[in-house]
Amino acid sequence: MQRIEELISVAPVFEGLAPEHLALIAGCGRNEHMPAGTMLLREGQPAERFFLIRRGSVAVEVHAPGRGTLVIETLHAGDPVGLSWLFAPYRWQFDTRAVEPCELVVFDGACLRRKCDEDHELGYQLMSRFVANVISRFQATRFQLLDVYGHA
Amino acid sequence: MVSDPGPMVPEPFELMSSRQDTDDTWTLELEACSRRPFAFAPGQFTMLSAAGSGEVPVSISGDPDEPERLVHTVRAVGLATEAICAAEPGRRLAVRGPFGEPWPVERAEGADVVIAAGGIGLAPLRPAILRLLARRERYRRLVLLYGARSPDQLLYRDELDIWQSRGVEVWVTVDSAGPDWLGHVGVVTRLVRRARLDGAASVAMSCGPEVMMRFTVAALREAGIGEDRIFASMERNMQCAIGHCGHCQLGPTLVCRDGPVYRWREIAPWLMIREL
Numbered sequence A: 001m002q003r004i005e006e007l008i009s010v011a012p013v014f015e016g017l018a019p020e021h022l023a024l025i026a027g028c029g030r031n032e033h034m035p036a037g038t039m040l041l042r043e044g045q046p047a048e049r050f051f052l053i054r055r056g057s058v059a060v061e062v063h064a065p066g067r068g069t070l071v072i073e074t075l076h077a078g079d080p081v082g083l084s085w086l087f088a089p090y091r092w093q094f095d096t097r098a099v100e101p102c103e104l105v106v107f108d109g110a111c112l113r114r115k116c117d118e119d120h121e122l123g124y125q126l127m128s129r130f131v132a133n134v135i136s137r138f139q140a141t142r143f144q145l146l147d148v149y150g151h152a
Numbered sequence B: 001m002v003s004d005p006g007p008m009v010p011e012p013f014e015l016m017s018s019r020q021d022t023d024d025t026w027t028l029e030l031e032a033c034s035r036r037p038f039a040f041a042p043g044q045f046t047m048l049s050a051a052g053s054g055e056v057p058v059s060i061s062g063d064p065d066e067p068e069r070l071v072h073t074v075r076a077v078g079l080a081t082e083a084i085c086a087a088e089p090g091r092r093l094a095v096r097g098p099f100g101e102p103w104p105v106e107r108a109e110g111a112d113v114v115i116a117a118g119g120i121g122l123a124p125l126r127p128a129i130l131r132l133l134a135r136r137e138r139y140r141r142l143v144l145l146y147g148a149r150s151p152d153q154l155l156y157r158d159e160l161d162i163w164q165s166r167g168v169e170v171w172v173t174v175d176s177a178g179p180d181w182l183g184h185v186g187v188v189t190r191l192v193r194r195a196r197l198d199g200a201a202s203v204a205m206s207c208g209p210e211v212m213m214r215f216t217v218a219a220l221r222e223a224g225i226g227e228d229r230i231f232a233s234m235e236r237n238m239q240c241a242i243g244h245c246g247h248c249q250l251g252p253t254l255v256c257r258d259g260p261v262y263r264w265r266e267i268a269p270w271l272m273i274r275e276l
Helices: A004-009 A019-026 A109-118 A120-145 B079-086 B119-134 B157-165 B189-194 B210-222 B264-271
Strands: A029-034 A039-041 A049-055 A058-064 A068-075 A095-098 A102-108 B011-022 B025-032 B045-049 B055-059 B070-075 B092-099 B112-118 B142-148 B168-174 B202-207 B230-233 B261-263
Touching (some): A004 A029, A004 A049, A004 A102, A019 A109, A019 A120, A068 A120, A102 A109, A120 B210, B025 B079, B025 B092, B045 B070, B045 B079, B055 B070, B055 B079, B070 B119, B112 B210, B119 B142, B119 B157, B119 B168, B119 B202, B119 B230, B142 B157, B168 B189, B189 B210, B202 B210, B210 B264, B230 B264, B261 B264
Parallel strands (some): B112 B142, B142 B168, B202 B230
Antiparallel strands (some): A029 A102, A039 A095, A049 A102, A058 A068, A058 A095, B011 B025, B045 B055, B045 B092
């Protein structure tokens, strides 16, 4: 069975991290399986953990009165799920749901934040990678907002 | 002996069938009233008109190996296209063409071929996909990255499964969806990373709204595909279709004559000039 360090080292968000940093991160994680339909995160709830998808896909959703549930993004193998654990007020902004059976690594966000406070190099490395992920998704969201297919 | 009437004289075609694909898009099958085959290359377009409502450029979306049928997928967005889409089988439409530079299907032999389509931009790429599949053994990976606004706006849904079964890696994404959609949600550029392309061995062909192509080309370049191996189909105000009237000028080129398919490197500087 692969150790968590090995499982997470291939994910883009952890790629290139030093082995000692991977070990520190892995120390806050555990494997979990979630069947399709499981709610991983719920809007407004405390953001105490986050996930790395190993297999399967997850929908980021928002419920809009009168419009029902809207899927605004799907995340897939190699993607981290959940960003609000990194920043105050540490509350989820959206719902996320397993679209299909998922193999995940679940991380204790408070555990990892504490380690980042104690080891600023780890904090810098982790923050750099998460910011790159945030920027990529932010740019995609801007593109999405253009609604390019909606107009001739 | 019948003399060639020239490229400005339309030829009558009979509408054989019409299928509504989405709320505003129809696929039409036509046959020349003369019953002569209509040979074309993937990526070319015709000038199409219904009597009394003007002429518009429309990409050919049919199989280049079935020249007896001319297939167009048309989005009803104005007077001319609304009249074309409203036509009933048996009605005559006027056709000029085919015109324009095609997709580099032969030049891509031996390479991975990446097709990046957005919205109705899949229509001009469909003949290229069918040609690639007809000669499947000449190519390495065939990857289709297709983005649409929502699941109900996806074109050729039945065919996507068929293409997949015949050796195309089909990646579909929509910009937004309800919870019953189990596929990808997000912009088409995010599929580029997921497809794990071998940039150095790939040729890419893209068609869709111009903004979508700009973002997509940026992602393809990030994946290692050089601008000289990325091709895009452009749309401008084509009117004469033979390079005389100048309405479709793009920088030093005329889209009807030098395009619509261009090597990205040739047009990239002009796309950065606003209002051009």
